[in-house]
Amino acid sequence: MESVIVTDRLTKTFGAFTAVDEITFEVRPGEIFGFLGANGAGKTTALKMLTGLIRPSRGKASVAGYDVLRNPEQVKRRIGYMSQKFSLYEDLTVRENIRFYGGIYGLKRADIQAKTAVLLEKLQITPYADQLVAGLPLGWRQKLAFSVALLHEPRIVFLDEPTSGVDPLTRRQFWDLIYEAAHEGVTLMVTTHYMDEAEYCDRVSIMVDGKIEALDTPQRMKQSFGADNMDEVFRKLARKEA
């Protein structure tokens, strides 16, 4: 089966500054792919290109079979996205949020209703369906946001630091959801600053100064860097920047 993400010397420059420097990699279907790098390494810019939010300066990328430069709207339809900052509308209820995002993704009314029931049951929040999201604990909101990102059954979901600041129990419950989604064939690209989460990924890439400096399974990466854990690998690779 063809790769869900394929990039070929993908590059983004802002004036004289090269934020993403000719990155080339592939992500396979059903993979949990960890996209790591220090702040300022170019992760967010790379992610924005892959999700069709900004145009590459040079090079190519295709996501879910569509070229990000020529068909960004097609890309957007086939992906899910979730981050700390871009989440749910706090002043809408749980149900209203699901209906809203279902509508944006072009789902039919009947579909949305059916999926809402399933989603609420799965997360065990049916009693809170008509409560404002603002009133839910952060951990619940994270799980709900993730489920909403999957509503239109995208082939790949991008998760931008999805568990930042969340309590350790909820963090793990969240990863249970990620594993489940992967088991059902969804491809997941996750950025995180929690190095233990890097271990949950099938493969991991580490960006430094706009380039991908390492890409492998956590196991093999640790072996080649002579490290006990991913934290050590990261520290050996990542450098300080201004």
Next chain:
Amino acid sequence: MITVSNISKSYGPVQALRDVSFRVQPGEIFGVIGPDGAGKTSLFRILATLLLPGSGSATIQDLDVVRDYKRLRSMLGYMPGRFSLYQDLTVEENLQFFASVFGTSIQENYALIKEIYVQIEPFKKRRAGALSGGMKQKLALCCALIHKPEVLILDEPGTGVDPVSRKEFWDMLKRLKNWGITILVSTPYMDEAGLCDRVALLQNGAIMAIDTPKGIVQGYSRPLYAVRSGDMYRLIRDLRALDIAAGCYAFGEYAHLSLHTDSWNEPDIRLYLLSKGHEYVEVHPIEAGVEDCFIELMKP
């Protein structure tokens, strides 16, 4: 040095802090460990004299945070989450600004911030808004120290900053202890608890435990194992299915399995997993870490 007595705070129907009490000794690095929503920022704003408690009281050096706020403010260095720097001023200008607000100059207390400042000095003409997370963190720390405070209050200084910079930051904090500064720091990162002299575990506005990191860990009473197999997802499910399992959670490469009793040990766990078709099975007993304790305390 710092005495917090029965502090509670609500925002409308939401109770952010419930009857929080603790003491911090002079020169300690005291950590408040807890996730988002635990109440850390509310607590620190109260101690930094920026927010009134709903009930209860707190004193720093015998000065009351409410009554004596003016005197306290010149003794405190506060670094809030998101760092509170002027984005359109340069590194140097930010530092000069904060120094002047406290009626001092960069030169006067330069010795204190020197080790940190030299790392960002090459960029002193760069606007703060153009700095990376790690650099902003260092600058914000310098600005909080510029008036030689007796107490540093740092609210999630590492959040949003990469692991390398976070570690360097904690190295800097340890060196500040040598200047006799008492440091109160909050973090959602459980592994940072081990870097503090004592910690309070905070969840849902209430303190679950206060002790040295060692003391917290020693309080963990269940048998605990690190377990690995070829399929993490199935591993956790199969282990959770055991009656004898008190809890099983992913911890990076390994799952941590806690048991209700010690009637099972390694060979029993290994046999069970092999019988379930797991490959590459590894099982060994481990000592609990702060995160294991936090999870245990969180469960109803």
